[in-house]
Amino acid sequence: MKKFNWLNIWQNVRLLFIIVALLLLYSFTLKRNGERKLTKAKVEFVGENQLFVTHETVNKLLIENNSDAQSIRKDKLDLNRLEKAINANSMIEKSELFVSIDGVLKAVVKQKTPIARVMDESYGFYVDYEGSVMPLSAISAARVPLVSGKIKKESSKDLCDLFRFIYNDDFLKKNIIGIQILPSGGLIMKNRNFDYQIDFGSTINVEQKFNNYKAFFQKAVQDSSINKYKRINLRFTQQVVCTK
DSSP states (O other): OOOOOOHHHHHHHHHHHHHHHHHHHHHHHHHHHHHOOOOOOOOOSSSSSSSSHHHHHHHHHHHHOOGGGGGGGGGGGGGHHHHHHTTSSTTTEEEEEEEEEEEEEEEEEEEEOEEEEESSSSSSEETTSSOEEEOOOSOOOOOEEEEEOOOOOHHHHHHHHHHHHHOOOOOEEEEEEEEEEOOOOOEEESSOOOOEEEEESSSSSSSEEEEHHHHHHHHHTTTTTTGHHHHHHHHSSSEEEEEE
């Protein structure tokens, strides 16, 4: 007759009891945690940009019907829906939402990055780093080149690449403050500290043209001749033609 190992059976029963108890405790904890109400909402902006949208604006999007955060239960919160509502704001690039253990609804928000300000005939707007339209802000203004003239659909990508090139270059970012788009598609640029015009031409060979301009600028500043010029022509990639 086969003997039972009562010690092993008892150990297995005890292990099963512990597992069931842990599952019940976990289920109870989840239920209690879900029934808890939020203590507050907190907004954190990431990135180096100045604020173009207020904390209050994001807070209103966070709390359903603009009600008090303490009236919302954690298990009734739809984080995906709230993220979509925040990301739909034309100033915001993306956001991430989560609820901490102590009931704080936190939104980590990244704003769009403006790289040029376009002054159209009827209204103004920013072009952001991704090439999308971004509205002007009522609370802050970005220090980016002011663009005048008509942006044609067929040239918009090349222009965005040029704006992005200026934004990514420390020297150009500080010095190029204005870009005029001519009917022919050529560009006239303005320097922050000097009165001359930069005849850039088309958006072809952008990097080479800017390298030529930097070399000219460095030499002209060193020999104090920079104030003599009225026009700097960068159309020819092999040389810089200056007019007094």
